[in-house]
Amino acid sequence: MQAIFGFQDVSEVIEDGLPEVSDRATEEEKKSYKWQVKLDSKARFLLYQCVSPMIFNKISKAATAKEVWDILVKTYGDGDRNTKVKLQALRRQFEILVMEENETVAEYFDKV
Structure with missing residues (x-):
């Protein structure tokens, strides 16, 4: 902007x-x-x-x-607090990310 x-x-x-x-x-x-x-x-x-x-x-x-x-x-x-909260949410999403049984490696990679 x-x-x-x-x-x-x-x-x-x-x-x-x-x-x-x-x-x-x-x-x-x-x-x-x-x-x-x-x-x-x-x-x-x-x-x-x-x-x-x-x-x-x-x-x-x-x-x-x-x-x-x-x-x-x-x-x-625009501040640090919002950035920290967003990073925590993204980290949590990454931690719970699991490859499903019916999912290909390419689909899982796209998710990551």
């Missing part, structure tokens, strides 16, 4: 969010903010394309790409 975000120039919007714009903003600041909103929409579109319909339901109410990204990171993790 990071590669896509970098290629599409939306990494900053996803990581930092949209900047605040004041009522007294100059035309240049308003133009910059409008460009940032456009990048945010582009980032949300990319994120929506990359998820399944079930996950889309979780993120569809988020207003910004940063909110979407934060929901995804919170749900699916």
Whole structure:
């Protein structure tokens, strides 16, 4: 995902969010903010394309790409704890893996 975000120039919007714009903003600041909103929409579109319909339901109410990204990171993790849990589950699956009597070596190898 990071590669896509970098290629599409939306990494900053996803990581930092949209900047605040004041009522007294100059035309240049308003133009910059409008460009940032456009990048945010582009980032949300990319994120929506990359998820399944079930996950889309979780993120569809988020207003910004940063909110979407934060929901995804919170749900699916980016940290060590989730990695450890996944590794433990995979290790357990490997430990209980047994070749069935009616199974060929090629089928068992595919399972492994």
